[in-house]
Amino acid sequence: MKLLSSETKNKVLDSMVSIIDRERETILEANKKDLEAFNKEDQALYDRLVVNDTKIDGMIKAIEEVKNQEDPVDQDISDITLDSGLKITNKTAPFGTIMIIYESRPDVTIEAAVLAFKANNKILLKGGKEALNSNIILEKCWHEALEKNALSKEWIQLLHLKREETQEFLKNPPEKIDLIVPRGGERLIKFVKDNASCAVLISGRGNNFLYVAEDADWEKTVKVIINAKTDKISGCNALDKVLIDKRIPDYENKLKELQAVLTQLNVELVVDYKVGKILTEEEVIKTQDIWFEEFLAMKLLIAEISSEDAAIDMINKFSGGHSAVILTENRALAKQFMQQVDNAAVYHNASTRFTDGGQMGVGAELAISTDKLHHRGPLGLKQLVTNKYYVYGDGHIRV
Numbered sequence: 001m002k003l004l005s006s007e008t009k010n011k012v013l014d015s016m017v018s019i020i021d022r023e024r025e026t027i028l029e030a031n032k033k034d035l036e037a038f039n040k041e042d043q044a045l046y047d048r049l050v051v052n053d054t055k056i057d058g059m060i061k062a063i064e065e066v067k068n069q070e071d072p073v074d075q076d077i078s079d080i081t082l083d084s085g086l087k088i089t090n091k092t093a094p095f096g097t098i099m100i101i102y103e104s105r106p107d108v109t110i111e112a113a114v115l116a117f118k119a120n121n122k123i124l125l126k127g128g129k130e131a132l133n134s135n136i137i138l139e140k141c142w143h144e145a146l147e148k149n150a151l152s153k154e155w156i157q158l159l160h161l162k163r164e165e166t167q168e169f170l171k172n173p174p175e176k177i178d179l180i181v182p183r184g185g186e187r188l189i190k191f192v193k194d195n196a197s198c199a200v201l202i203s204g205r206g207n208n209f210l211y212v213a214e215d216a217d218w219e220k221t222v223k224v225i226i227n228a229k230t231d232k233i234s235g236c237n238a239l240d241k242v243l244i245d246k247r248i249p250d251y252e253n254k255l256k257e258l259q260a261v262l263t264q265l266n267v268e269l270v271v272d273y274k275v276g277k278i279l280t281e282e283e284v285i286k287t288q289d290i291w292f293e294e295f296l297a298m299k300l301l302i303a304e305i306s307s308e309d310a311a312i313d314m315i316n317k318f319s320g321g322h323s324a325v326i327l328t329e330n331r332a333l334a335k336q337f338m339q340q341v342d343n344a345a346v347y348h349n350a351s352t353r354f355t356d357g358g359q360m361g362v363g364a365e366l367a368i369s370t371d372k373l374h375h376r377g378p379l380g381l382k383q384l385v386t387n388k389y390y391v392y393g394d395g396h397i398r399v
Contacts, residue, residue, distance in 0.1 A: 204370030213328035
């Protein structure tokens with residue numbers, strides 16, 4: 001796709017804001033059809049599927065925020081002139097064509113597309129069948145905005161593919177795809193990695209851990225755990241595991257206090273056998289596999305840990321590489337933890353719920369990357385470009 005001016009791209013986004021606002025009722029009606037057809041037993045997925053006026057306001061805000069950000073394309077990264085006189089400039093450049101595969105959330109159809117388009121990428125959207133009606137109307141809005149500004153609908157396309165067709169598409173794409181981002185559970189990620197024939201950037205599972213150090217402020221600890229666990233169970237930044245240092249003062253009473261607070265909030269608890277000796281009425285873990293599990297539910301595993309080093313080892317072994325927290329008043333201890341834990345985001349005395357593009361100052365995000373190449377963490381506008389070298393000579397030859 002050709003390079004577009006910032007003015008042209010921003011005009012499309014202005015049009016899109018007006019169109020979405022105008023089509024509120026149509027979007028809500030389409031989403032209602034999706035919700036009526038959905039099995040509500042999967043509460044986390046159902047929550048992600050819901051579109052309401054607040055969600056539509058969020059879509060509009062995301063578009064406006066991206067429009068107001070500086071165009072990330074054709075920005076100088078470095079500019080040097082060698083002794084030979086050869087001038088070498090490294091600039092940002094679009095990826096080309098990005099494909100995103102995602103489950104439920106219709107707002108991804110807005111956020112992913114607005115980011116890709118502003119970064120001058122074509123985007124192929126493969127949403128889940130559960131959000132089909134919602135995604136179709138949102139795609140129509142995009143196409144109207146593009147055509148209103150004399151641009152091809154090819155910039156933003158919703159793919160209508162079944163599982164077998166998606167598998168074939170990944171193996172033998174009908175056009176060149178430069179990057180695929182699977183955004184969902186482990187089965188989806190494995191499916192894409194097993195079948196894709198181009199670069200895959202992983203938006204991995206959550207399975208986020210929190211370590212309560214020996215000197216942690218207990219009031220802060222309870223506050224952070226409650227927020228990280230209960231604020232939004234469907235978020236990949238929700239808390240799943242709590243490791244409590246056995247050396248904390250009044251250990252048993254604090255465990256019982258935490259149990260009482262979480263139980264009152266309808267959080268199901270699972271405990272290791274050591275904590276189970278104190279919280280005798282709670283379910284004790286039956287298999288080590290649970291340590292790898294992302295719950296996406298009002299469920300929390302609480303375990304005893306002997307030290308910060310043991311907590312770091314546990315997190316690096318079992319977590320999804322997403323977010324981890326230490327509760328401590330010791331800054332040196334926090335620094336060591338944050339340096340040693342191999343996660344995309346590490347926190348000192350704060351909730352994992354902040355691992356989000358908007359909360360981290362990135363704005364709208366394509367996904368939270370748990371990969372290390374080319375970027376880790378929220379994938380915002382600045383992260384949806386690659387780079388390109390411009391080399392200027394005057395008959396230079398290498399000798």
